[in-house]
């Protein structure tokens with residue numbers, strides 16, 4: 491998460507000022523958003539001519555709880571906008587896709603891990619009855635677990651049930667080890683007994699909803715790493731137990747040049763820890779805000795690396811669900827690393843969890859129709875637009891306004907936008923997901939074959955043979971100049987959780 495990103499969770503608006511919250515109700519949507527912190531952090535990062543979003547809270551009865559991140563950049567500049575066009579009305583695909591999608595969505599029931607989700611406690615959103623909820627209950631038990639969090643009757647049972655329902659497995663052997671602060675892991679150089687003391691914490695480089703990410707140094711390998719430290723009390727309080735476990739579990743299974751690598755994870759009585767490669771170039775978000783917008787060529791480079799990663803993730807039935815410039819880190823070599831798998835999920839069919847970042851949410855998520863990997867292709871369309879234009883295609887100061895715009899399908903186009911890129915964006919930002927590029931029968935190939943990518947050799951993309959448009963200004967692998975400074979004394983040790991609560995994380 492970046493300093494520009496508001497908290498991931500939507501807590502009830504009535505719950506107080508800390509909630510970066512947003513709720514949807516059948517028939518009416520009430521939104522609230524970011525804490526002061528998040529807004530001010532965000533303001534720091536955007537150009538002075540931009541307007542930071544500062545949504546205010548309101549409250550009402552809610553039937554659907556949306557879980558997502560709020561408070562992105564509001565770098566909208568209307569002077570850049572020349573004309574507008576519409577794409578398909580959202581409603582038109584509602585029943586149709588229910589018929590068509592199973593063909594594409596029927597993915598093998600696998601038993602490996604899962605991802606994140608957000609919580610949903612309701613059956614409707616954006617005024618549409620959530621008529622698939624009954625059926626989806628099974629599929630979304632993990633989400634229910636999250637929503638119910640610590641109120642579950644039986645911790646052990648809850649945990650295993652949600653994992654099973656997700657089609658995700660846990661590794662019992664490893665789980666046994668996980669209750670300790672050390673574990674043995676097979677590495678390329680043989681078995682290594684990892685221990686938290688192996689890592690010397692150097693500096694905080696990012697903060698998240700439940701904790702922080704620190705640059706640290708592995709005393710054994712002498713490599714720089716990023717340590718994500720999550721306070722268990724916060725994870726429990728925000729009912730994100732399954733999300734966090736899913737994040738770790740999915741990351742443990744995947745390996746791709748453009749996806750962050752998880753080296754090790756563990757916990758103690760207070761925190762969960764995930765150790766990643768340290769990506770010293772910082773967030774693409776920062777480069778984009780500093781540049782205002784990217785050229786078509788630069789955007790094309792990053793989009794290609796994302797397409798490569800999405801194709802890989804989707805081949806593992808993993809839907810990422812949080813694509814945005816804040817979650818794209820630039821490595822020292824100029825290539826991307828996708829980070830923050832807090833919303834990723836291993837799918838066996840569709841999922842109904844309402845989550846994401848407002849500007850990047852696909853219409854089917856807002857409408858609680860059940861969604862699948864098509865949401866990542868939608869988000870890619872939003873991202874390409876944002877890279878080329880400098881702000882996202884659907885923007886409003888209030889999340890609800892964003893959802894209205896997404897559902898309306900209206901996109902304002904810059905006069906001088908690359909017409910081929912525009913064509914791709916239009917094909918990705920199709921409300922009817924059965925007609926959305928990437929989600930049709932040829933899958934990612936349709937995206938890869940689009941004219942905007944015509945010049946690319948996709949093996950070269952994967953093998954990092956393309957010349958990166960930006961090389962971060964770093965002097966050494968542990969350089970932190972591309973990250974904000976965080977006052978280290980602000981960090982108080984997290985409270986230890988009791989044995990009962992610790993059980994929630996047995997398999998972490």
Ligand SMILES: Nc1ncnc2c1ncn2[C@@H]1O[C@H](COP(=O)(O)OP(=O)(O)OP(=O)(O)O)[C@@H](O)[C@H]1O
Nearest residue numbers: 491492498696697698699703716766767768769830
């Ligand atoms: N491997 C890494 N190398 C360098 N910086 C990183 C790394 N991982 C994360 N960061 C920095 O820390 C920030 C927070 O990380 P991340 O988004 O994973 O945390 P989070 O707790 O999931 O955030 P959120 O609450 O927004 O979901 C990132 O935006 C990034 O700036």
